[in-house]
Amino acid sequence: MAQLPDTGWRRSAGLGAIVDCLRDDQDGPRFVGGAVRDALLGLPVSDIDIATPVTPTEVIARLETAGLRAIPTGIDHGTVTALAGDAKAEITTLRRDVSTDGRHAIVAFSTDWKEDAARRDFTINALYANPASGEVFDYFGGLADLEAGLVRFIGDPAARIAEDHLRILRFFRFHTRFGKGAPDKASLDACIAAAHSLTALSSERLADELFKLLALPNPAQSVSQMLDGGIFSAILPEVDKAGVSALHRLLEREQMAEFAPSALLRLAALLPCDPEITNRVSKRLKLSNTNRAELAALAQHRHPAARKARPLAYRIGTETTRDLFLLRADDSEWKAGLSALRDWTPPVFPIKGGALIERGLAQGKAVSETLRVIEDQWVAEGFPDAARANAIADQLVASALQSARKA
Template identity: 55%
Template sequence: MTSLLPDADWRHRPGLDALLKALGSEQGLARFVGGAVRDGLLCLPVSDLDIATVIEPKGVIDRLKAAGIKAVPTGIDHGTITAVINGWPVEITTLRRDVSTDGRRATIAYTDDWREDAARRDFTINALYADPFTHKITDFFGGVADLKAHRVRFIGDASARIAEDHLRILRYFRFLARFGHDEPDEEAYTACRAAANSLMALSRERIADELLKLLAIPRPLASLQLMIEGGILLPVIPEIDGSGLARLSTLIERESASGTSPSAMRRLAALLPPDPRIADQVGARLKLSNKARKRLMTALDGSATGAAPRTLAFQIGIEGAIDRLLIDPEAPLSGIATLMDWTPPRLPLGGGALIARGLQPGPDVAKALAEVQKIWVAEGFPDDSRVAEIADQTVSKFQRARQ
């Protein structure tokens, strides 16, 4: 692992040089920090960029305005200003130290000590800084060596870092899934298990956000198994257990075999017991959106067995049909391909067409239309001429029933 930040496309984005100049990077006043440095060292794509600076927030705003760069005080209470360059947000945060913490939020003070700023961060691999001009990495806690060894460690005492922000428990397992070799640091794992009950003090939105980020990672199973074995999720989502892990394992295999992009929400559905009521309860507890809760319930509301994939998609939507086909281990994966780039059609006639055929206006129109649609769907959405035949037959049937 090099101690210099490799060159990459993200470092040449339009407007970045002007931003760095405005922040006095050439004088050592600002450095890249965190995920961009970590991912840059691993030659991974970098989307979010963070810059740390010794300049206090008001000074950052003044410098950006003087350079004609848009400055948004997105987190000014915590020292963060967002610069917008060519539509791309860059977070700029003044070096900080924690004055006090309660496990959910911290009271901070500004500092000009880079090591002090690094010490308040969570993991060694996230406490890396890079000089934008010399490309030299500043590494106070062995983060570069940990990256090379695929090791995820807390900075300093793991229990103390978790006490500062309980969400770090969940973040630990997410970073282990992404950067580790599935072997946890013993001190970190012990501290996470001991502090699991402290997750109850967090907002459910923060828990949901972190869990879904973990589930979006290509290989989350080993971390999830450690979490289940260690009782990490027991205080907040006791419904997730070993059987859910087996269902998720099958789903991940089927996603891969069918060439379907992973979905964190679909994976959450697989982790839960196959009961839509339980899914809705968990969704409500995690403060998920109504749309997300409906997706969980739809995914678990019966299997895909017996229904043609396009019939199922017409009834519950393409997203719901794909979720069910992938979660149901008995459903042929070939059905997924029939839904790609397919748009469910609309029945090419309405109630007026049935009345024109002689059906009396009234409740029979809606019933007859529903029957026409049922036959049309069952026959695989035939063309307009066949729909006309179905309509004629259905109207005749209803007229006979009225005689």
């Protein structure tokens, strides 16, 4: 009989208080899903889900009677968030699907554990555990799949995908994270066959799941399989083999430079080096203004003819420039760029507009234009000290005044 390890999160007093609220003479509460899966794999557990036959209204009543906070986060689908001290858990009443349309589900509450497990996506996510004894309950072979590194849908893959089209992307994400070797053929074939159904999902859901996939340590193989299977045709038709090659190159460089994964940077690698295309994708995925600006900067300056590292970092920021050089195709160029930025902080331009007025320039357009020319030369000369910056200012202000007199 499989047992849940007795790890620290199970001994939390707050979590114990939540579990105690749900105990009764019938079948008590059980941990379910990611917490059970990750604990069995020896991974850190962050999100704790609890399944119970107790109805949502009764769950809320019991928590409040015990002095614990209850938040009806998904009450229509049977989910209540419980807070006790530093513990947080999502409590969901056992369910069965009444109807689904690939985006939303109408559920009915149940007292049947296997019926609840049958509506979940993958076998490794349908594992339950008794909070007290640690006994693991497995209805669809999830334990064996977890040991084998096999991510597969419960029952008929096509039926599971029809219930929620986002499960196509989730399949590739979970295989990237937990899979060993080739993906489950039946599951992969079903995802490819239903790829067009992804067009029915909201941009927000697609972007969220795509970013989760791209944030994993090494999503390259799954991304290649998604391209070959036509998955990107439905969600990001701009992605092609050149983009996948660029992603492979970026992943190698991230590892060499020991940089943390960046989902946004990896998305930039997948997209063509074209600001118009990048802007179109940003709008379609409804990315934040910050992410849109970052993608636009990377597309605009990605061409090898763009400025060298330090001048570029001065204009668009050190982090963006570092990312930009990670994306560039030439190996010697990206290494030189990162080397130039290491332990370097962009200096502050030492000349202000008032200093030009003191030198005789009339306040207005001439000041701003001359200041920009001075700054450009200062940057081109490698950010010299204040003495040299003032010498540049003297020279260019004199030239500007001479031109003004001639005019």
